[in-house]
Amino acid sequence: MDRISIIDQIKKHKKQPNLRYALKEKTEVFTNLLFYTLFDIDTEVEGNLSQLEEQFDGLVDLACWDVDKSCKAVWYNYVSKLPKILERLNLDAEATVNCDPASLSIEEVYMAYPGFYAIAIYRLAHELYLEGFPLVPRLMTEYAHRQTGVDINPGAQIGDSFHIDHGTGVVIGETAIIKNHVKIYQGVTLGGLYVAKHLQQTKRHPTIEDNVTIYANATILGGETVIGENSVIGGNAWLTASVPPNSTVFHTPEIKIKTAPNVS
Structure with a gap:
């Protein structure tokens, strides 16, 4: 089979019109920035929210396949929930530092505990899941799964x-x-x-x-x-x-x- 035939055969079998791996990569960048914005003391909040909105718009362009649904409105609903999500995650971190005699500080929990990281990404993804935004919440929790070995479905x-x-x-x-x-x-x-x-x-x-x-x-x-x-x-x-x-x-x-x- 010559090169042109090989290319034609590959194109023939690429059947999924919405399968863009850029969505996966951009979701991981978005997830990282979101995590740092909520927790890292040296990461600025106000400017990052604007950057996150811009990144989210890119995710919408790649993942919002339902033309009759306004995915733009999802961001405004989602960002209003971030303070409550952070409040709940702080409770999770406190539960960990109080449960585990090996923990030396609450900062260690935030930075070094895979269980806490997996819970954090789950909670951030879960609210998007409730908004009905397609695929992105699943990509977020799978990203955490790859890093921690903890597989929590966003639902x-x-x-x-x-x-x-x-x-x-x-x-x-x-x-x-x-x-x-x-x-x-x-x-x-x-x-x-x-x-x-x-x-x-x-x-x-x-x-x-x-x-x-x-x-x-x-x-x-x-x-x-x-x-x-x-x-x-x-x-x-x-x-x-x-x-x-x-x-x-x-x-x-x-x-x-x-x-x-x-x-x-």
Whole structure:
């Protein structure tokens, strides 16, 4: 096959008219500037909001495929929510510094904790998700996922003072509901019982009530599964049914130790 034929074949199979990776790259730049604007003390706020609006306009040009919907109005609604988002994120940071004995300062939480960063990008993306802005919220949380190993769908509903410790391998599905003062550890999955396209509009992921702690590698599945308030879910537990309030759930593996005799 000659060069011209190869080019023609590639063009033939490029079938997605809206697939522009510039949207992904520009979303990452927007996300970084937004994060710094909210948290970094040396990053100016007023001028950055104008720059963010300009960047957002570029995202609109790439991602607003519905010509009958005014995506421009999304920015004005969104920016008015930023103070409240920041207030909630400060509560998340305080929850982390209060929960983790390894934390040396709250500044360390903001700068070095992957769980906090993932929560921050989730909260910033979630409000855009609620505005119905296509694709960008998903790109924002996937950017955080790549950096932290924490995969939070922007559609999830998460209450105040949320803490993720260590973070790597955490998965929180689109229809999960997490209430206030919840703590989860690495490897936790809040997922669906099974995957089928016809379930798209149904609640597929669990509800976690107030003051629940979920330890490493626990898996909780199903839209009807509710973990009652003040419960503790131990590491490696596998749950597909609800747990009453004030419960402790634990998995006890069988551990055998075989020691070789001393050989002289």
